[in-house]
Amino acid sequence: MSEQTASITPMPAGSALEPTASAEERWGLFQHPLHSAEDYINSLRGRGLKVYLFGEQVEEPVDHPMIRPSINALAASYQLAEDDPELATAESPYTGTRVNRFLHIPTSPEDLVNKNQMQRRMGQLTGTCFQRCAGLDCISVMHSLTYDIDQAHGTEYHSRFLKLLEGLQRHNLIIAAGMTDPKGDRSKAPHEQADQDMFMRVVDRDEKGLYVSGAKAHMTGGLNSHWVMVMPTMRLSEADRDYAVIGAVPLQTPGLTFIYGRQSCDTRAMEGGEIDQGNARYSGQEVLVVFDRVFIPWEHVFMDGEWEFASVLVERFTDYHRASYVCKTGLGDVMVGAAATIAEYNGVESASHIKDKLVEMVHLNETIFSSGIASSHQAYPLPSGAWINDGMLSNVCKHNVTRFPYEISRLAQDLAGGLMVTLPSEKDFEASNTSELLERFFKGRDDIPTEDRVRILRLIENMTLGRNAVGYLTESLHGAGSPQAQRIQILRNMDVDAKKRHARKLAGIEVIATDADAS
Numbered sequence: 001m002s003e004q005t006a007s008i009t010p011m012p013a014g015s016a017l018e019p020t021a022s023a024e025e026r027w028g029l030f031q032h033p034l035h036s037a038e039d040y041i042n043s044l045r046g047r048g049l050k051v052y053l054f055g056e057q058v059e060e061p062v063d064h065p066m067i068r069p070s071i072n073a074l075a076a077s078y079q080l081a082e083d084d085p086e087l088a089t090a091e092s093p094y095t096g097t098r099v100n101r102f103l104h105i106p107t108s109p110e111d112l113v114n115k116n117q118m119q120r121r122m123g124q125l126t127g128t129c130f131q132r133c134a135g136l137d138c139i140s141v142m143h144s145l146t147y148d149i150d151q152a153h154g155t156e157y158h159s160r161f162l163k164l165l166e167g168l169q170r171h172n173l174i175i176a177a178g179m180t181d182p183k184g185d186r187s188k189a190p191h192e193q194a195d196q197d198m199f200m201r202v203v204d205r206d207e208k209g210l211y212v213s214g215a216k217a218h219m220t221g222g223l224n225s226h227w228v229m230v231m232p233t234m235r236l237s238e239a240d241r242d243y244a245v246i247g248a249v250p251l252q253t254p255g256l257t258f259i260y261g262r263q264s265c266d267t268r269a270m271e272g273g274e275i276d277q278g279n280a281r282y283s284g285q286e287v288l289v290v291f292d293r294v295f296i297p298w299e300h301v302f303m304d305g306e307w308e309f310a311s312v313l314v315e316r317f318t319d320y321h322r323a324s325y326v327c328k329t330g331l332g333d334v335m336v337g338a339a340a341t342i343a344e345y346n347g348v349e350s351a352s353h354i355k356d357k358l359v360e361m362v363h364l365n366e367t368i369f370s371s372g373i374a375s376s377h378q379a380y381p382l383p384s385g386a387w388i389n390d391g392m393l394s395n396v397c398k399h400n401v402t403r404f405p406y407e408i409s410r411l412a413q414d415l416a417g418g419l420m421v422t423l424p425s426e427k428d429f430e431a432s433n434t435s436e437l438l439e440r441f442f443k444g445r446d447d448i449p450t451e452d453r454v455r456i457l458r459l460i461e462n463m464t465l466g467r468n469a470v471g472y473l474t475e476s477l478h479g480a481g482s483p484q485a486q487r488i489q490i491l492r493n494m495d496v497d498a499k500k501r502h503a504r505k506l507a508g509i510e511v512i513a514t515d516a517d518a519s
C-alpha cells in the first residue's frame, strides 16, 4: 500500500461513498495496487455504479457480454506492461518506480515517441480503441496547465495535481478524460444555453469543495476507468467563469449516471458463439456520463474560474491527443494482415493487383504513423517540464486519420469480396441440415479450413462495418475533434506569410526586410 494511503482505513470493496466524502476517503476505495490484467478486471467489480443499457440498469458491467470486450481492451494495457516493460512502462520521478506508460508524464521527445510506439502495438493487439489515451493526454496537459495557472494566479493546483498523479501511479489506476460537453445550441455560449447544464458547471461551493452538474458525452472508456477528470471542452469567456472547472472524482462518487453507447452489430456479443463477432475479445466503449450535483473536494479541484486557461487546455490537449491517433496504425496493420490473409485463402495472393493494393494500404498507414511520430520527435518543453507534441504535425496526423482508414478499409473490402457481407450465420455453419453445404460451397483453397476463411472475413466485417468500425472509422473521423477542427488549427499555424516571402524572393518580386526571418 502506498504511503499516501497507509493511514487510511480501507472501505469494504464496493461500498458507496458518502456524497461529500473527503479526498482521503476517496483514496480509501483503492486498497491494493493493481499488478495484472486480472487485478484490473477484478477492481471493476462490485462498484455499484448506476449504469443503463437497453433501458435497464446493469447489475455487474464486468460480466455483461456486450461490455466485457471493452474491458478486455483496457486490460491489455496492463498485460502489455508485464509482457514488454521497456515499451509499456516508464520511470516515474514521483514514485521512483516504473509505472504504466499510460500514467507517465512525457518529459522528452523520446517519451512521446515511445508512447506512440506503445499505442501502435496496443492497436495491433486489440484491433480496437483501447480507451486509455485520452486519460494519458489529459494528465499530460494537467501537468503544465496547473503549473501555468499557479504562476498567473498564485493558486496551488500543481501540487494538488502531482498528489493525484502519484496516487494514480502508485495504485496503477485508470483515469478517463471527461471533456466533451453536450453543447446544446452550438451558436450559443455556455451561459447563454436554455438548459444551463449543456456545459458542465459549478453549481455550489462550500468550505470542503465544489459541486458540479452537467454531462460528458461519448466518454471513451468512461465506465472502465477508476477516476474521471472533467474539464472544459472549449475556449470560454469571463461570462462563462462557472464553466471553467477541472476536477477529478472516482467513478463511485454519488451523483454519476452512466448510459452506455451502443455500437454497430454490438448485440452479436449476446448471441452466443464468437465467429460472427469477428473480434470477440475486444471492443471500444463510449458512455454518456451525467453529473448531478457531484461533489469534488478542493484537493481534487484543478481549475475554478480561471476561464482564460480553457483555450490553453483545449489546444494542448488536442496537440497531444491528435498524435495519439497513431493508435489507428496498429489497427491498420491488422487490416493489411487481414486483407493479405483473405487473398491467400482465396489463392490470389500472387496477383500483381493484389500486391499493389496491399502496398497502397501500407503506404497510407505509414503516412499516418510518420506524421504522428514526427510530431513527437519535434516536441518542445513547457515551463512545468512536460514536453508536448508539435501542434502542426499532430493536427496533420489526426487529419490523415480522418481519411486514410476509410481508403484502407475500402481496399480491404475489395480484397475480401462480397462474401464478407452475405455469409450465413455461425449457427448455420453448425446446424446439421446446413453445415455440410456451407462447408462445401464456402471453401476457398483446398488446404484452408472453411472456418478460417469465414473468421478472417468476419474480422474485416467487424473492422469496416461492425463493432470495431466504430473505432477504426467513425472514431477516426470524429475523435479528438472532427476534420474541420484540425483544418482550423492548420489554418491558424500555417504561416502563409513566411511561405509567400520564400516564393517572392525566388521569383524576384520584392526584397523585404524580414526575408532573413523567413529562412
Ligand code: SF4
Pocket (backbone or CB within 6 Å): 128, 129, 130, 131, 132, 133, 134, 220, 324, 325, 327, 328, 475, 479
Ligand atoms: Fe487511444 Fe485511439 Fe482510442 Fe483515442 S481512439 S483512446 S487515441 S486508442
Ligand code: FE
Pocket (backbone or CB within 6 Å): 134, 220, 475, 479, 480
Ligand atoms: Fe478517442
